[in-house]
Amino acid sequence: MLTQTTIQNGTSLRPARFSAPALLLFGETIELMGASMSFGRNAEVYGEDEPADYLYKVVSGTVRTYKVLADGRRQIGAFYMPGDIFGLESSDQHTFSAEAVTESKVLVIKRSTIAALAERDIDVARQLWILTGRELRRVQDHILLLIKTAQERVAAFLLEMAERLPAGDRVELPMSRQDIADYLGLTIETVSRTFTHLENTAAIGLPSSRGIVLRNRNALGRLNG
Amino acid sequence: MLTQTTIQNGTSLRPARFSAPALLLFGETIELMGASMSFGRNAEVYGEDEPADYLYKVVSGTVRTYKVLADGRRQIGAFYMPGDIFGLESSDQHTFSAEAVTESKVLVIKRSTIAALAERDIDVARQLWILTGRELRRVQDHILLLIKTAQERVAAFLLEMAERLPAGDRVELPMSRQDIADYLGLTIETVSRTFTHLENTAAIGLPSSRGIVLRNRNALGRLNG
DNA sequence: CGTGCAGTTGAGCAAATTCAACGCTTGTGG
DNA sequence: CCACAAGCGTTGAATTTGCTCAACTGCACG
Numbered sequence: 001m002l003t004q005t006t007i008q009n010g011t012s013l014r015p016a017r018f019s020a021p022a023l024l025l026f027g028e029t030i031e032l033m034g035a036s037m038s039f040g041r042n043a044e045v046y047g048e049d050e051p052a053d054y055l056y057k058v059v060s061g062t063v064r065t066y067k068v069l070a071d072g073r074r075q076i077g078a079f080y081m082p083g084d085i086f087g088l089e090s091s092d093q094h095t096f097s098a099e100a101v102t103e104s105k106v107l108v109i110k111r112s113t114i115a116a117l118a119e120r121d122i123d124v125a126r127q128l129w130i131l132t133g134r135e136l137r138r139v140q141d142h143i144l145l146l147i148k149t150a151q152e153r154v155a156a157f158l159l160e161m162a163e164r165l166p167a168g169d170r171v172e173l174p175m176s177r178q179d180i181a182d183y184l185g186l187t188i189e190t191v192s193r194t195f196t197h198l199e200n201t202a203a204i205g206l207p208s209s210r211g212i213v214l215r216n217r218n219a220l221g222r223l224n225g
Numbered sequence: 226m227l228t229q230t231t232i233q234n235g236t237s238l239r240p241a242r243f244s245a246p247a248l249l250l251f252g253e254t255i256e257l258m259g260a261s262m263s264f265g266r267n268a269e270v271y272g273e274d275e276p277a278d279y280l281y282k283v284v285s286g287t288v289r290t291y292k293v294l295a296d297g298r299r300q301i302g303a304f305y306m307p308g309d310i311f312g313l314e315s316s317d318q319h320t321f322s323a324e325a326v327t328e329s330k331v332l333v334i335k336r337s338t339i340a341a342l343a344e345r346d347i348d349v350a351r352q353l354w355i356l357t358g359r360e361l362r363r364v365q366d367h368i369l370l371l372i373k374t375a376q377e378r379v380a381a382f383l384l385e386m387a388e389r390l391p392a393g394d395r396v397e398l399p400m401s402r403q404d405i406a407d408y409l410g411l412t413i414e415t416v417s418r419t420f421t422h423l424e425n426t427a428a429i430g431l432p433s434s435r436g437i438v439l440r441n442r443n444a445l446g447r448l449n450g
Numbered sequence: 451c452g453t454g455c456a457g458t459t460g461a462g463c464a465a466a467t468t469c470a471a472c473g474c475t476t477g478t479g480g
Numbered sequence: 481c482c483a484c485a486a487g488c489g490t491t492g493a494a495t496t497t498g499c500t501c502a503a504c505t506g507c508a509c510g
Contacts, residue, residue, distance in 0.1 A: 067369065075372055077365065090358015095365060118350075122343070125350040132357045133315015139364045140302065140320060144292065146371040147300050147410040150498065177457065185372040190498055192458055209457060375466065402489065415466055417490055434474095434489060451510100458505075467496070473489085480483080 034107035039063075039100035046087070048097045054108050056080075056087040061104025062174040065096040066182065076183040078138065079175065081164055088132055102174045146185050148224075153184040154194040155223035158204065162214055169214045177209075259332035264288075264325035271312070273322045279333050281305075281312040286329025287399040290321040291407065301408040303363065304400065306389055313357055327399045371410050373449075378409040379419040380448035383429065387439055394439045395432075402434075 034057065039045060045056065045063060056063070058080050065077040065086065077096045080086045089095050100106075118125035145153055157180060162171050173180075177188040184191065198204045203220055205213035214220065259282065264270060270281065270288060281288070283305050290302040290311065302321045305311045314320050343350035370378055382405060387396050398405075402413040409416065423429045428445055430438035439445065 069369070073372065075369055077368070088358075090355060090361060095362060119347060122347070122350065125343075125347060125354070129350070129354040129357060130315060132354060132361060133313075136315060136357060136361045136364060137320060139361060139368065142368055143302070143364065143371065144294070144300055146368065147298065187499060188457075189459085189500085193498095196458075401487095412467060413489075414468085414491085418466095421490075453508105453510085455508085456506090458503105460503085461501090463498105463500075465496100465498085467494105469494080470492085472491080474487105475489100476485100476487085478483100478485085480481105 033113060034109040037106050037108050039104045039106065041100060041102055043100045045098035045100065045106065046094055048094050050094055052087060052089055052092055052094045053111050054087055055085060055111055055114060056098075057085045057107040057109075058082050059105040059107055061106075062101040063098055063104055063106065064101050064175070064179060064183075065098045067096050074182045075185070076179060078142070079179075079183065081174075085131055088128065088135065090132060101179065150184075150186055150190050150194050151197070151223050153186065154180075154191060154198065155203075155220040157184055158198075158212060158214065159217070159220055159224065161212075162217075171212045171214065173210045173212060258338060259334040262331050262333050264329045264331065266325060266327055268325045270323035270325065270331065271319055273319050275319055277312060277314055277317055277319045278336050279312055280310060280336055280339060281323075282310045282332040282334075283307050284330040284332055286331075287326040288323055288329055288331065289326050289400070289404060289408075290323045292321050299407045300410070301404060303367070304404075304408065306399075310356055313353070313360065315357060326404065375409075375411055375415050375419050376422070376448050378411065379405075379416060379423065380428075380445040382409055383423075383437060383439065384442070384445055384449065386437075387442075396437045396439065398435045398437060 036059065039061070046052075046054075048067060060082055063080040063086060065080070066074050067077065068074045078086070079101065086098065087094070114124065114128065118128055145156055148156070158171070161173060162169070165171050175183075177191050180186075181188045181191045186194075195204070195206060198220075199206050201219070203214075203216045203223075205215055207213060261284065264286070271277075271279075273292060285307055288305040288311060290305070291299055292302065293299045303311070304326065311323065312319070339349065339353065343353055370381055373381070383396070386398060387394070390396050400408075402416050405411075406413045406416045411419075420429070420431060423445075424431050426444070428439075428441045428448075430440055432438060
């Protein structure tokens, strides 16, 4: 069903940011009991308003959650990368939809299984809570992003990605300009222009459209405000 | 320390929105064991980066949480009104500061007390989780707000307030234009102009600057997108 | 070789911000 | 009681930022 090696890779890819200790127990559970599923580019993992019966952990690839407003505008709530857990939205209905950005492998575990565990094991309950709390903080940070200028948003986005994707100063973005725009609340044109502007001011390099080199993190950080 | 009547009023003021059942147990706890505190206009309840040792429940008045960016911009994360619980940010440090918008009375309970309860009572643990999940959804909705146009944000704000503050179509806003602007990611001028525009198009009435009459909820809802 | 998709670039435009002035209310001190 | 300052809100004019619309490039794929 799932090779232990793959999973080990998946988890070991995610360092820092979420200091792991509190998660070990939970992570183990999902890895021992979870089923592995693969999703192709743009495949739907779940739709909003579907019952939230499962929890997910990204093994490889990238998943985006999003919501489409009545008039067609799309807001991306988050990108989930190897090691990240998604799908907990507390209520029994999802509020966002989830899709694979790239070919992705995901571990899936029934929520009821976790719930049953939590019933007996207070640590599992606590971890569910902690995970939700992390998600809360992430969304709060996202709000702070959305009130900034285009430059600041893009700079913050690049720094976030550089932090989450391993490998030094060369970042290979898994998502399109449209995805970035919908995450940052901008248009693709503005994102594109900002990228070129950052390149012109020597803050970044753009060897390819998805490949970004962080030349001057300080400059980016300054932009970040 | 606190009159039972006051508390009863406080809670009974909050209807709908958060359908209460799951909260009863927890709510009782905070009301039985919590200490009552009063805060004057603009008084600080807690500062960001302070240890998050307490949970709070608004009895009367309004509390805002906010964060000030390096360059002085302020983002208001939420307004908490009678019946609302705030202060749970999962981690042991607050990420936002909290201040009383108006003269406010708040019940305070030590987090460790709750934690101890949760240790023995799975229902308390579950409620902590549910509360955090609600907060998460609220913040997600806030994100959807921030990508809309000024008109849509203001319309959504008014509808939200009308829903939360009891009393039919006449809403008495507890907060200043600056607070509204910082909540919606706009300037006070834009908020003010949008208010007058909504008045001119007969969607609302403005008998006083803080007193709003919802004349046409449908129009506001349509703006909301 | 043509078609389609992703990304870039330019020109004009619209929305919201900035800067500035002004009115109204409230509170304070002469 | 009046004068005046301070805070809050509104309004106007100029400016800026990011968006819309449109054209064009490079690249992958049939």
